Amino acid sequence: MRDCHQEIARWMEPLRAQVRVDAAGNFRGFYPAARPNAPRLLIGSHLDTVPNAGAYDGILGVVLAVSLLEELHGRRLPFGIEVVGFSEEEGVRFGTPFIGSCALVGRLDRELLDVQDAQGISVRKAIEEFGLNPEEIPQTELENDTLGYLEFHIEQGPVLEKLNLPLAAVEAIAGQSRLEFTFLGRGNHAGTTPMHLRRDAMAGAAQWIGTAERVAQGVPGLIATVGKIEAKPGAANVIAAEARLTLDVRHSSDEIRTRAVTDLIRQAQEIAIRRGLSVRESTLLSQRAVAMDPFLTGEIEQAILKTGYKPHRMVSGAGHDAMILVEKVPTAMIFLRTPGGISHDPAESVAGEDIEKAIQCGLYLLDQLASSPEFQERIRRA
Ligand code: GLV
Ligand code: MN
Ligand code: MN
Numbered sequence: 001m002r003d004c005h006q007e008i009a010r011w012m013e014p015l016r017a018q019v020r021v022d023a024a025g026n027f028r029g030f031y032p033a034a035r036p037n038a039p040r041l042l043i044g045s046h047l048d049t050v051p052n053a054g055a056y057d058g059i060l061g062v063v064l065a066v067s068l069l070e071e072l073h074g075r076r077l078p079f080g081i082e083v084v085g086f087s088e089e090e091g092v093r094f095g096t097p098f099i100g101s102c103a104l105v106g107r108l109d110r111e112l113l114d115v116q117d118a119q120g121i122s123v124r125k126a127i128e129e130f131g132l133n134p135e136e137i138p139q140t141e142l143e144n145d146t147l148g149y150l151e152f153h154i155e156q157g158p159v160l161e162k163l164n165l166p167l168a169a170v171e172a173i174a175g176q177s178r179l180e181f182t183f184l185g186r187g188n189h190a191g192t193t194p195m196h197l198r199r200d201a202m203a204g205a206a207q208w209i210g211t212a213e214r215v216a217q218g219v220p221g222l223i224a225t226v227g228k229i230e231a232k233p234g235a236a237n238v239i240a241a242e243a244r245l246t247l248d249v250r251h252s253s254d255e256i257r258t259r260a261v262t263d264l265i266r267q268a269q270e271i272a273i274r275r276g277l278s279v280r281e282s283t284l285l286s287q288r289a290v291a292m293d294p295f296l297t298g299e300i301e302q303a304i305l306k307t308g309y310k311p312h313r314m315v316s317g318a319g320h321d322a323m324i325l326v327e328k329v330p331t332a333m334i335f336l337r338t339p340g341g342i343s344h345d346p347a348e349s350v351a352g353e354d355i356e357k358a359i360q361c362g363l364y365l366l367d368q369l370a371s372s373p374e375f376q377e378r379i380r381r382a
Pocket of ligand 1: 089090317318319320
């Protein structure tokens with residue numbers, strides 16, 4: 001991550017931007033406005049990835065923000081632009097996503113700082129080990145001079161490819177819940193313990209995984225994923241004493257999502273009781289579905305139209321830092337077509353021409369905002 005920050009800082013040197021890494025490990029590069037003390041527009045995405053990731057999820061949005069500034073060729077706008085590269089969006093290390101963006105909205109609190117990774121290292125400790133000061137996190141909070149947040153991101157699904165369109169405006173982002181479940185049984189010898197005398201934590205977890213899949217299949221639009229499982233002690237000839245797994249549940253309706261989570265917790269308990277196990281769960285995230293800013297989204301549609309394409313509006317099933325920033329500032333997203341709809345995999349890609357279209361669209365958007373009476377009013381009020 002340090003190398004990544006240095007590389008982006010190097011790209012931004014010719015822009016004479018002011019770069020820094022904030023106390024939550026987010027890269028920040030500020031390109032000043034035409035006049036001093038003008039408010040700023042944030043543009044960015046995240047720099048972390050999932051394991052065995054593709055090259056574009058997140059980072060493309062940061063690179064695009066820098067490219068947009070390059071394409072201004074030194075021109076200053078009535079507002080400053082701050083490039084943001086968020087530090088921990090995916091939630092791989094700590095199980096909890098959006099840590100970097102939570103800092104900007106004042107939600108990187110004591111509880112979140114105490115969350116630990118698999119090695120028992122807390123978020124607070126990780127921040128310190130990176131050479132940053134967690135006491136300075138309150139200073140990362142957005143100031144009143146922030147006009148909004150704009151995020152370019154690959155769609156990570158097949159919709160735009162099917163429609164033969166390079167870009168889309170995102171109108172909303174589905175809510176998501178992330179939990180960790182631990183089934184506890186009795187470790188024992190795999191060769192000598194008859195099947196009817198076992199309290200196998202792994203078998204209980206497996207039954208519940210099948211239940212989660214069936215529950216989601218039965219509700220239109222509901223997504224439930226168990227992406228990670230870990231058994232202890234973890235040997236072929238030992239019945240698992242413990243099985244720890246993750247659950248990720250999403251839906252555009254918060255009510256349907258939270259009802260599904262409650263149902264799956266109840267079913268885990270029933271399975272555990274039937275098998276002589278116990279189960280405990282902890283909720284790492286319950287993030288509501290959010291709508292993007294209607295004004296900015298309308299402007300994005302106009303900008304897409306100017307690039308020569310029909311502006312398509314869509315809901316994002318993937319989570320983004322935008323769903324956190326929207327709590328504090330007007331927020332909008334632009335999706336780029338994802339070949340094959342493949343993401344969170346090394347085969348993830350994006351077409352060079354689509355990136356060109358995204359940069360064109362971004363430039364149209366910045367010019368529209370610079371001359372829009374509504375946005376000028378927002379600049380005056382900020
Ligand atoms: C972020 O990639 C997500 O899990 O939606
Ligand atoms: Mn991702
Ligand atoms: Mn992403």
